[in-house]
Amino acid sequence: MAGFGREQLQLVDVPVPQPGPHEVLVKVAAVSVNFRDHLTVENGMGAALAFPFVPGSDMAGTVAQVGPGVKRVAPGQRVINTFWTNWHDTPLPKSSTQGKAFGGPVLPGVFSQYLVFNEEDLIPAPETLDDSAASTLTCAGLTAWNALISSGHLQAGQRVLIQGSGGVALFAAQIALGHGAQVILTSASADKRARAKALGVQHVIDRTQPDWPDAVLAATGGHGVDHVIELAGGDLTATLSTLATGGRIAIIGVLDGFHLNVPTPLMFARRARIEGIGVGNRKSLRELAQWLDLNNIKPVIEAEYALADLPAALSHQQRGPFGKVVVRMN
Template sequence: MATQTAKQWQMAGFGRDQLRLVEVPVPQPGPHEVLVKVAAVSLNYRDQLTIANGMGSQLAFPFVPGSDMAGTVAQIGPGVSRVGVGQRVINTFWTTWLDTPLPTTPTLGTAFGGPLPGVFSQYLVLHEDHLVNAPETLDDSAASTLTCAGLTAWFALVNTGHLQAGQTVLVQGSGGVALFAAQLALSHGAQVVLTSASAQKRAQAKALGVQHVIDRTQPDWPAAVLAATEGRGVDHAIELAGGENIKHTLDALAIGGRIAIIGVFEGFQLEIPTPQMFARRARIEGIGVGNRKALRELAQWIDLKGIKPVIDAEYALADLPAALAHLERGAFGKVVVRMTP
């Protein structure tokens, strides 16, 4: 391969001011390893936290952030059979949870982009087991959004939620996971109720086909959710705030409904009022992204249904700090960094 060096984002320490775009040698794949030319990396809220403080993990500096990428196989090592040169791929989120319904060992410490080194490099060596075919109907920027945000929504609604046509899904907010949940629910024939504090984002959600949008700044927005569902409540709730917000989510839930705990915007501790939980016969489940099998199924569903992930903005390789600032301000969908100059 003619290219000998590649650009890579590294952290010299915690904080956005510690990010450096450096030149590194292109790595070479060993047995069962694959060299990927990375085309795009999408950002997640966890990237902000990892860059800021490591999310409680001990990172080895210099550290490469980022967990979600799409690219093309440039070279394969001895014994590789799952992918071939020229194949477009996306990476798994976990390195140890592949095809079993639940992890067989704890996943803590086995995710790309924290605490394992991440994907913000123009060339990246990965084990062949950590790659999935990219959807044929998506370009690299769109495909890069599936690894964490897309898979989390899919696993919450389809793999563990067993979403059915005619059910109702509550989506709170308009970030990457939220909009994937809305799009996936709609593609399964479900009704979607989306809450947002932004009038502009509520209008954008309606344009995506969301049937009910609610102003989250209303003091009693769960009552508006109940009104939108003719008093029944929602069958599935995607809980992206955490903290005390789950009290409101329970108020909007149908009897026997399910809450998928995903986000931590309002804190890592949940304030669950047990009388409400008992009254609603609520099922509450924590979602830790998903496995490789589910990611492969998601990619196939994307192709089948023609779903186009919502990308709010794309940034050039050198503009990662600006992309992070955009994410922090609040994006409608995903923010993506293109890894080519």
């Protein structure tokens, strides 16, 4: 990027970087697109960027070369990257040690054919997933896994409300279903509701109807939901009204803005727990990859683009895909 806006995206030739001590050169095969990338390209998510800048946070590729002292990976091995550079195994890092995220605002991103990573910021790619599917785990898959499993401690038989049908939403649905939960998904699109039903989601609800919270409660037999994957944010009044006593809302998305409206009387009445999810750590990413392999579950990818068509991929992401949008790098 030479500046903000999709019209500022350019393909340029640069020398292939060389790995130093404990560094790994990766030939990137696929990069998945997140709503975060759209915001970064348009306005830096409100932060200043040093141009030229490379966006993107999620890649899958193959180790091309290793520097001195590398022990975690080997040449020829397929890998994916972590989202944070230093959040590896601790449950919840202090802000001073959490590190930086790939693709902005401090670190450049992964829309490059060759990249150098510290070996600590890579894990083996799932054996059962191709490069396109593997590239979707770093942000969307890990966010859903952290919200429901690492932080949420989802139990079989619990009820999960998922707001939307994008990448994080469908990962959450697949993870919840795979752990024996009852899933209720809301969407404004009849087509997406039908496609979610075909994935095995037990209840799909029209988000455009003003009484959609009543439909959620009816789907749970009046119990309410134990977990909410909240992708819109904004006013939480309706979402809180669907919650079971002691239920939990994982705040993930900002589609309705960067500020929440939380009616405290309703929050008190529900004994609600509201938690912001900042993707997740390397340990959780490895657990997700292993779980997908063990259960032979494939992420939902709606479309794939060539690198030269990155502006079109970002437009597709902005429109709201059913699942993930991926860019093939080769």
